[in-house]
Amino acid sequence: MVVTTRKRQSLGTSLRSLERGFILTYQAEGKSARTVEYYRDNLRRFLWYAEQNGWPDDARLITEWEIRDFLAYVSNTTQRWGLTGNGSESSRGKASHSTTHHYFVVLSTFFNWAVREGFLSENPLATIKVARPKSRVI
Numbered sequence: 001m002v003v004t005t006r007k008r009q010s011l012g013t014s015l016r017s018l019e020r021g022f023i024l025t026y027q028a029e030g031k032s033a034r035t036v037e038y039y040r041d042n043l044r045r046f047l048w049y050a051e052q053n054g055w056p057d058d059a060r061l062i063t064e065w066e067i068r069d070f071l072a073y074v075s076n077t078t079q080r081w082g083l084t085g086n087g088s089e090s091s092r093g094k095a096s097h098s099t100t101h102h103y104f105v106v107l108s109t110f111f112n113w114a115v116r117e118g119f120l121s122e123n124p125l126a127t128i129k130v131a132r133p134k135s136r137v138i
Contacts, residue, residue: 013119014057015050019043022113042106049073059114064124067107071130075100098133 012018022043026036049070055062078094104125111123 013059015047015059015062016057018059018114018119019047019110021117021119022110025113025117039106039109042103043110046070046103046107059111060120062124064127067124067128070107071100071104071128074103096133101130101133104128104130 019040023036023040026039050057050062050066053066053069055066076094108123108125111120111125114120115123
């Protein structure tokens with residue numbers, strides 16, 4: 001039990017340290033490399049946005065309003081993530097509802113993990129609802 005206490009103390013509640021702990025947990029659980037990469041990439045974009053907007057680094061201070069702000073950015077902004085030039089094509093246009101939903105799921109999974117592990121007392125996404133995207137008929 002002492003090791004768990006030390007680990008929790010060293011991990012802290014900063015968004016960056018929780019992101020590292022979350023990714024480490026997924027790797028240790030044997031999730032596929034693509035799944036881990038998917039979560040890592042999406043969380044890094046969230047962290048980039050948080051830093052750009054001067055949000056507190058302490059995850060306990062992130063509210064539903066910051067999350068709503070981020071999801072609105074994803075769904076309404078063109079030229080996302082500060083990218084330009086080659087490789088930025090996918091972030092130039094307006095995001096689909098499906099893309100916004102993917103970010104919602106990633107953040108929900110991340111913050112649920114932080115609550116489950118005892119780093120946070122509640123998930124800031126608990127009151128946020130994002131409709132599932134409609135399935136494409138092919």
